[in-house]
Amino acid sequence: MTPRARRIARFLARRLAQGVALLLCIAVLDFALLHAVPGDAADAIAGEAGTADPGYVATLRHQLGLDQPLPVQLGLYLGRLAQGNFGYSFRYGQSVASLILERLPATLLLMAASIGFAVAASLVLGTLSARFANRWPDRLITLVTLFFYATPLFWFGLMAIVLFGVHLGWLPTGGMYDVARPRTGLAFALDVARHLVLPAFTQACFFLAIYTRLVRTSMLQAYGSDYVRFARAKGVGELRIALRHVLRNALTPLVTMVGLNLGTLLGGAVLTETVFSWPGIGRLMYDAVFQRDVNLLLSILVLGSVIVIVANLLVDMLYAALTPAVELR
Amino acid sequence: MTALLEVDGLRVAVNGGAVVLDDLSFSVARGETLAIVGESGCGKSVTSLAIMRLLPPALRLTGGAIRFDGADLATVSPTRMRDLRGRRIGMIFQEPMTSLNPGLRVGEQIAEVLRIHEGLSRAAAWRRAVELLDHVRIPDPARRAMEYPHRLSGGQRQRVVIAAAIACRPDLIIADEPTTALDVTVQAQVLELLKSLQREIGSAVILITHNLGVVAQTADRVMVMYAGRKVEEGAVAAIFDDPRHPYTSGLLRATPDPTRPRPARGVLHEIPGMVPRLGARASGCAFRPRCARAVPRCAEGVPPLLATNSGLAACLFAQEGAAA
Amino acid sequence: MIRLPLVIGGLIVLALVAMAASAGWIFPDDPMTMVAEPLLWPGQDPAFPLGTDSLGRDIAAGIFHGARASLAIGFISSSAALALGTLVGAVAGYRGGRVDDGLMRISELFQAIPQFMLIIVLLVIFRPSVATIILAISIVGWPAIARLVRAEFIVLREREFVQSCRVIGMSGPAIMLTQILPNALPVLIVSGTIQVATAILMEAALSFLGLGDPNLLTWGGMIGMGRDQLREAWFVVAVPGLALLITALGLNLLGDGLNDLLDPRGRRA
Numbered sequence: 056m057t058p059r060a061r062r063i064a065r066f067l068a069r070r071l072a073q074g075v076a077l078l079l080c081i082a083v084l085d086f087a088l089l090h091a092v093p094g095d096a097a098d099a100i101a102g103e104a105g106t107a108d109p110g111y112v113a114t115l116r117h118q119l120g121l122d123q124p125l126p127v128q129l130g131l132y133l134g135r136l137a138q139g140n141f142g143y144s145f146r147y148g149q150s151v152a153s154l155i156l157e158r159l160p161a162t163l164l165l166m167a168a169s170i171g172f173a174v175a176a177s178l179v180l181g182t183l184s185a186r187f188a189n190r191w192p193d194r195l196i197t198l199v200t201l202f203f204y205a206t207p208l209f210w211f212g213l214m215a216i217v218l219f220g221v222h223l224g225w226l227p228t229g230g231m232y233d234v235a236r237p238r239t240g241l242a243f244a245l246d247v248a249r250h251l252v253l254p255a256f257t258q259a260c261f262f263l264a265i266y267t268r269l270v271r272t273s274m275l276q277a278y279g280s281d282y283v284r285f286a287r288a289k290g291v292g293e294l295r296i297a298l299r300h301v302l303r304n305a306l307t308p309l310v311t312m313v314g315l316n317l318g319t320l321l322g323g324a325v326l327t328e329t330v331f332s333w334p335g336i337g338r339l340m341y342d343a344v345f346q347r348d349v350n351l352l353l354s355i356l357v358l359g360s361v362i363v364i365v366a367n368l369l370v371d372m373l374y375a376a377l378t379p380a381v382e383l384r
Numbered sequence: 385m386t387a388l389l390e391v392d393g394l395r396v397a398v399n400g401g402a403v404v405l406d407d408l409s410f411s412v413a414r415g416e417t418l419a420i421v422g423e424s425g426c427g428k429s430v431t432s433l434a435i436m437r438l439l440p441p442a443l444r445l446t447g448g449a450i451r452f453d454g455a456d457l458a459t460v461s462p463t464r465m466r467d468l469r470g471r472r473i474g475m476i477f478q479e480p481m482t483s484l485n486p487g488l489r490v491g492e493q494i495a496e497v498l499r500i501h502e503g504l505s506r507a508a509a510w511r512r513a514v515e516l517l518d519h520v521r522i523p524d525p526a527r528r529a530m531e532y533p534h535r536l537s538g539g540q541r542q543r544v545v546i547a548a549a550i551a552c553r554p555d556l557i558i559a560d561e562p563t564t565a566l567d568v569t570v571q572a573q574v575l576e577l578l579k580s581l582q583r584e585i586g587s588a589v590i591l592i593t594h595n596l597g598v599v600a601q602t603a604d605r606v607m608v609m610y611a612g613r614k615v616e617e618g619a620v621a622a623i624f625d626d627p628r629h630p631y632t633s634g635l636l637r638a639t640p641d642p643t644r645p646r647p648a649r650g651v652l653h654e655i656p657g658m659v660p661r662l663g664a665r666a667s668g669c670a671f672r673p674r675c676a677r678a679v680p681r682c683a684e685g686v687p688p689l690l691a692t693n694s695g696l697a698a699c700l701f702a703q704e705g706a707a708a
Numbered sequence: 709m710i711r712l713p714l715v716i717g718g719l720i721v722l723a724l725v726a727m728a729a730s731a732g733w734i735f736p737d738d739p740m741t742m743v744a745e746p747l748l749w750p751g752q753d754p755a756f757p758l759g760t761d762s763l764g765r766d767i768a769a770g771i772f773h774g775a776r777a778s779l780a781i782g783f784i785s786s787s788a789a790l791a792l793g794t795l796v797g798a799v800a801g802y803r804g805g806r807v808d809d810g811l812m813r814i815s816e817l818f819q820a821i822p823q824f825m826l827i828i829v830l831l832v833i834f835r836p837s838v839a840t841i842i843l844a845i846s847i848v849g850w851p852a853i854a855r856l857v858r859a860e861f862i863v864l865r866e867r868e869f870v871q872s873c874r875v876i877g878m879s880g881p882a883i884m885l886t887q888i889l890p891n892a893l894p895v896l897i898v899s900g901t902i903q904v905a906t907a908i909l910m911e912a913a914l915s916f917l918g919l920g921d922p923n924l925l926t927w928g929g930m931i932g933m934g935r936d937q938l939r940e941a942w943f944v945v946a947v948p949g950l951a952l953l954i955t956a957l958g959l960n961l962l963g964d965g966l967n968d969l970l971d972p973r974g975r976r977a
Binding site for chain 1: 466468469470471474475479482484486487488496497500549
């Protein structure tokens with residue numbers, strides 16, 4: 056292993072350990088919240104199953120280990136979580152884990168599309184903004200990002216539905232695909248893509264605003280830097296300077312910021328998926344709110360955290376690839 | 385010797401405003417070293433950036449010609465200029481800490497020049513980069529080439545910058561304060577390296593510095609600048625012996641010189657006052673407010689460059705013997 | 709130099725405060741009661757310039773009364789987050805060591821949990837009311853402020869004037885309170901202003917999802933109610949949304965403007 060590879064490996068291992076520790080804390084927090092609910096899981100399950108027979112409840116309580124002391128219960132709870140056992144949802148007639156996993160791809164698709172769009176658009180807008188710093192294109196972009204930053208995302212989604220769905224009729228306004236069409240092949244992919252446009256754009260707006268400002272600042276810094284001047288003095292062309300010298304150094308803060316925003320992004324998915332009836336875990340959470348299904352809510356929260364932590368590890372790897380190893384901490 | 389570079393009546397101004405360089409003319413012959421000296425703010429760096437056509441956006445070339453080996457750099461196309469940069473004119477900047485891209489291996493930053501200008505393959509360019517690192521006396525060059533700039537000391541980084549600047553054996557090397565940011569002990573080594581490379585390649589060098597000790601060690605000729613103009617020019621030994629512009633003699637008296645004890649009772653003088661800000665330059669001779677010899681006539685127009693025993697000097701009293 | 713963002717932002721915020729204060733006598737009746745025909749378009753009846761919703765309630769009255777709820781929840785939760793964040797961040801930044809490590813771990817925890825999801829869970833468990841909403845929003849809001857304050861205190865504690873206070877035997881809390889805090893104030897004011905905007909948007913999102921205080925008329929709640937008639941009567945959704953947008957815009961402009969005003973050397977670049 057080269058020293059750089061070793062350093063990167065050490066960095067990623069440390070991040071992985073931190074992730075696991077975080078997850079443990081979140082699980083404990085969940086356990087505490089679960090116990091804050093009046094009544095316990097046995098009452099809840101009995102209630103959902105439509106029975107209040109004290110004998111049944113007592114048996115359930117014993118089965119679930121709810122008659123054990125709290126630390127033992129915590130251990131049991133963590134053990135169950137580690138096995139991916141989040142309990143059973145009577146309302147949906149399936150295990151919570153499979154319920155969530157079923158919805159997960161839709162949410163991941165939405166997240167990936169909105170991050171991808173926000174990053175790509177912010178690179179273009181931020182570069183333009185920096186290129187024309189303090190002239191009208193820059194001012195216009197700044198104004199637009201200011202609006203995007205201040206717009207409530209669920210409202211933006213609703214207005215997009217009114218404009219593009221109802222009045223112009225360009226795009227579908229809800230769901231992930233047309234139920235009347237066959238769900239195979241390219242046609243299906245295109246159908247999903249059409250359904251994805253409005254939710255992904257809605258979800259991306261806020262982040263687009265933040266990222267554009269970030270890219271503008273780092274582009275300005277990079278273009279004013281001594282190393283770009285030196286590259287020019289070496290006879291390096293503008294395109295190569297932009298791609299090799301500037302973009303690379305401007306990307307690092309962007310990658311860091313994307314990592315920091317993942318939790319916010321996933322939280323926003325609850326709103327976006329609710330507005331656009333997108334069949335992901337955000338929409339599932341909204342339904343669980345209505346049904347006051349605390350166990351399902353907490354499970355989504357845990358899994359949401361797992362997504363954020365795993366996605367952050369991916370971001371860390373990207374970061375490690377972009378940054379000289381010396382700077383990895 | 386034929387002139388390699390001939391700057392003629394160069395003018396640079398802030399966009400629609402103050403004049404930074406005013407009617408600057410000088411030439412550099414093949415293989416010779418011209419030192420440009422003056423305090424900061426005199427226009428030395430702007431001169432070098434103007435030659436490279438790398439002026440910051442706020443500055444604009446407003447007149448004059450920069451003839452380099454037959455072509456006028458002031459008017460050649462950007463593509464042509466880009467081709468000359470790095471290949472026929474190499475530039476070394478003052479700040480080795482920031483001149484290198486922190487996100488690229490140092491080897492790549494040298495190889496880049498060779499790939500662009502000599503069309504070398506990735507592998508060939510890398511091999512040449514390692515050779516160049518060896519050439520600028522960086523130990524263990526194959527391993528060093530893999531490093532990112534952070535791992536290198538200031539002196540080593542400046543050697544990398546020099547390696548990139550000489551990679552294509554340019555006819556002209558412009559070195560803008562190449563040793564100012566370095567430790568004193570390293571300064572001498574880097575300067576020595578630069579000199580030996582110059583001898584080997586046969587390049588001309590424009591050395592920009594405010595350190596007259598460096599000038600004495602390295603340059604053939606010296607040009608003194610003040611407030612965007614040339615105030616004195618000539619062979620180094622002659623000017624140092626017999627400065628005719630009061631600014632030059634002021635600079636000399638402000639410099640400790642171990643190799644050449646000056647008769648001035650070993651006292652270092654400083655020039656009173658400061659370099660004028662842009663747009664706040666005095667009428668007539670710009671040095672007038674700081675000059676002990678100034679007379680009312682000095683305010684009447686910019687003093688012309690007069691021929692002296694040691695070269696040219698822009699002082700009304702230049703032909704009346706040594707400046708005070 | 710005219711500080712345009714500061715002026716515009718300040719005017720918007722002032723107008724909001726005026727709306728909230730005058731809601732009671734401009735629209736003395738309960739904004740939750742039916743006053744006219746449902747779904748009157750804006751301008752259709754001069755008595756109801758912004759129209760009525762599906763239950764025949766005056767939207768203009770809703771906007772004015774909603775300003776009260778938004779501002780109150782925004783300001784109170786931000787103040788709470790600011791107070792707690794400042795306390796923790798100050799101690800962590802000044803003392804360093806374990807306290808600092810602990811804080812950093814907690815704020816990492818809050819970064820990993822999708823905050824909005826956490827608020828939702830908290831509100832479902834503890835039932836939405838003005839108090840629980842404020843509490844939930846401040847619970848997720850304070851770590852970011854604590855990080856900011858910590859960073860500021862770490863820089864300031866090394867400054868000469870702080871060092872000299874230590875030399876003359878001033879106590880830690882006294883130094884933090886009288887020497888460092890005043891210097892960290894600009895950062896606090898700016899981030900506090902922006903936090904108010906964030907809190908208002910968050911409350912609106914919660915009300916939209918049906919997790920608002922059921923006894924309170926809020927802009928987010930109005931949007932949530934209007935969603936069912938989105939196709940026929942989009943103005944019911946558009947008007948309170950615009951109110952939210954202008955409010956958030958105003959607070960952000962004010963924050964940016966204050967930042968330029970309080971930080972003339974442009975440390976933020």
